[in-house]
Amino acid sequence: MLRRLTRRLPARSGSLRWKVSTAIAVVSFLIALALSLLLHSATHRALDDNVRSTQDDSLTYAIRLYMVTGQPGLHATLDDPELPHELRQAIRPGKRATYIDNSQSPPVAWAAADIDGHTLSTEGVMTNTQDILGDLDTYLVGGSAALVLTGTGLGLFIGERLSRRLRVAADAARTVAAGDHSIRVRDAVGGTARDETTDLANAIDSMSEALRERLEAERRVTADIAHELRTPVTGLVTAAELLPPGRPSELVQDRAKVLRTLIEDVLEVARLDGTYEQPVLSEFSLGEFVESRLAASHSGAKIEVRDEARVLTDPRRLERIIGNLVNNARKHGRPPIEVTVDGPVVRVRDHGPGFPDVLIAEGPQRFRTGRAERGIGHGLGLTIAVGQARVLEAPLVFRNHPDGGALAILDLRHARVDVPE
Incomplete structure (x- = not known):
């Protein structure tokens, strides 16, 4: 039964599965973006600090050499005219500072100190730093993409399981509402874990x-x-x-x-x-059956057999259905009343005001005719016809004919017997 229920479940683009997977994908993307930015920023600061420390160490050795020899060495420059203005402003008498010039490509790291009114400085190009950051960004993009894809897949898996259980529960509940009380929503949902879906299924079963x-x-x-x-x-x-x-x-x-x-x-x-009504099946020709029964009841209906068909169904219940449809047309419609047998399909039409909209939408209601112009009555004739059709598992549809009048269609195709030619 569970397999039969799940085969009828269509996938919906706005289902819970897609909502859960979309939410997890968005959260995964935001987490990956935040972590990537934090890691990039932290790595960039660490590399900058390392470069500054390296240049400061070079400046220390250059200062020592300058104090001994009186000449700049170790690639140091005295009063370098290309010294960045920001670094020049940061230097105070007896003070030292570092600066990274990002306006150049690749960036340049500076270190400078004031010595007896002169500025001793060193510089270095940050080539390796840019390569490291470029490689890091590549890894971060790949890792973020993998995280988002993994999160999306996980969301689809979790959402599909949850959505499938809920759709199975909904389908089982509709089956119970249609009159099949042998189905339990809890059994249809299945699973051993107790979650909100299980609680919902138990509540529906109790109700x-x-x-x-x-x-x-x-x-x-x-x-x-x-x-x-x-x-x-x-x-x-x-x-x-x-x-x-x-x-x-x-x-x-x-x-x-x-x-x-x-x-x-x-x-x-x-x-x-009740649920214990069972049909007593017999095989017979549908057209001949309808003609003989309506002729015996003197209903005055016009009968047309377009295509004969043999069916396996309950003749007593079928006679009750057709008789009630014809009697309803005779009481509440206007002649002529036409009964058409087209293979396993029987149509009963009158030329009156037609069925009320509420009857077409909701089906017959007992003790209600629905429209004053269709006359008075108890509303039980069509209710009985629908009930007998349900026992026969034959769909009975009510609609209004485009040219006027009420039209009832009884479909016995499931009971048709194929006769070898």
Whole structure:
């Protein structure tokens, strides 16, 4: 059952899987960017400090040599005219300073000191430093890309697992809502870990069980009331038939028969609301069956068999469905009433005002006809037709014909029997 549920699950671009993976990818990118900037900045400062320290050491040795010989040595320069202005301003009598000139490529590191009113300075090109930073940036870009890709893959994996469990739970919940109470959302979700998805599945199962028990209790009450009313109503119908002829007697007899029909319909609806109804299958020709049953009921419907088909289904329930559709068209529509058999598909159409929008959108509602111009009624005929069609696993669709009138379509293609030619 779990495999059957998961095969029907479509991937959605706005699903939780993509949201989780996108969030992890963005966070991974921001973390990689921040770490790369921090590492680049720290490495750059460390290299600058190392170069400054190297130039300062060279300046120390140059000062010692100058104090001994009175001449600059070790690549030192006395009063260098190219000394950067910033470094020149930083030097005070008896003080020394370092400076890195980034305006040149590659940058140049300086160290200078004031000696007896003269400026002794050394300089060095930072070639290796730029190479190190370039290599570091290359590694950082590659590492950041790998981190983002790994984070995205991890997000897809986590999001897919979570999204799949939630979609399976949603699909199982829809199946339960459609009337299949044999499915448990917790079993469909699966897994041994207890997480929020498991809690949600357990909550849905608990709610479904509570609603099922409540509906079953209401169904039993309805069935019991209708069953208890059958005996007195049957006696009422019999007693009404014994009344002397006349208009009052006809009215009593008519209302008694209507009441008996209503009770029988309520009993049938109560049975169909249960889960134990099973069809008794027989194989027969659909077109011939529809013609014979409608001819026997004198419905006045116009029958057209475009394409004959043999079906394997319950003839009693099928007769009930078609009879209720024709009776609904006759009571609430206008003639002509057309019944068309096109292979395993049966269409019933009238030329009245059509079905109300709420019936087309939500299906028939018991004790509601939905539109005043379609006449009064209990709304049980179409409800019974839908219930019997559900037992036969045959989709029953209600719509309005483009040229006017109500149109009901019963699809028995799943019950079609292929006959060898």
